[in-house]
Amino acid sequence: MFIYFECSHGHRLKTDRRHAGKPSQCPQCRIPLTVPQPQANPITDSGVVRLLGEHQAPAKPSFAALEPEQACPRCGGEIATAARICKHCEVYLAPDQKLWNVSLKSSSKRR
Numbered sequence: 001m002f003i004y005f006e007c008s009h010g011h012r013l014k015t016d017r018r019h020a021g022k023p024s025q026c027p028q029c030r031i032p033l034t035v036p037q038p039q040a041n042p043i044t045d046s047g048v049v050r051l052l053g054e055h056q057a058p059a060k061p062s063f064a065a066l067e068p069e070q071a072c073p074r075c076g077g078e079i080a081t082a083a084r085i086c087k088h089c090e091v092y093l094a095p096d097q098k099l100w101n102v103s104l105k106s107s108s109k110r111r
């Protein structure tokens with residue numbers, strides 16, 4: 001396995017991994033240099049993608065943008081569309097809006 005590096009003059013050099021960290025010299029310009037250590041963990045493509053993803057992660061949208069208000073069918077109060085329980089009359093709001101009558105009956109019996 002070889003180590004690829006450049007001398008201070010930009011000459012591209014290749015040497016055996018066994019020479020890593022040892023003093024050497026460029027065979028072209030004779031400049032003294034030290035063979036660098038081989039990179040243990042070069043960045044892979046997936047690593048680059050992950051770093052970019054973290055860097056460009058969009059901010060979470062606000063709740064106001066996600067939950068426009070709707071009117072409660074029982075009390076008419078404004079509640080969030082995603083809400084399951086009316087904050088005004090505490091009636092249960094089924095997502096498909098089919099269980100409202102059931103909830104109304106059960107709540108009236110409890111009283």
Ligand SMILES: [Zn+2]
Pocket residue numbers: 007008009010011026027028029030031
């Ligand atoms: Zn050189």
Ligand SMILES: [Zn+2]
Pocket residue numbers: 072073074075076077086087088089090091
């Ligand atoms: Zn209500």
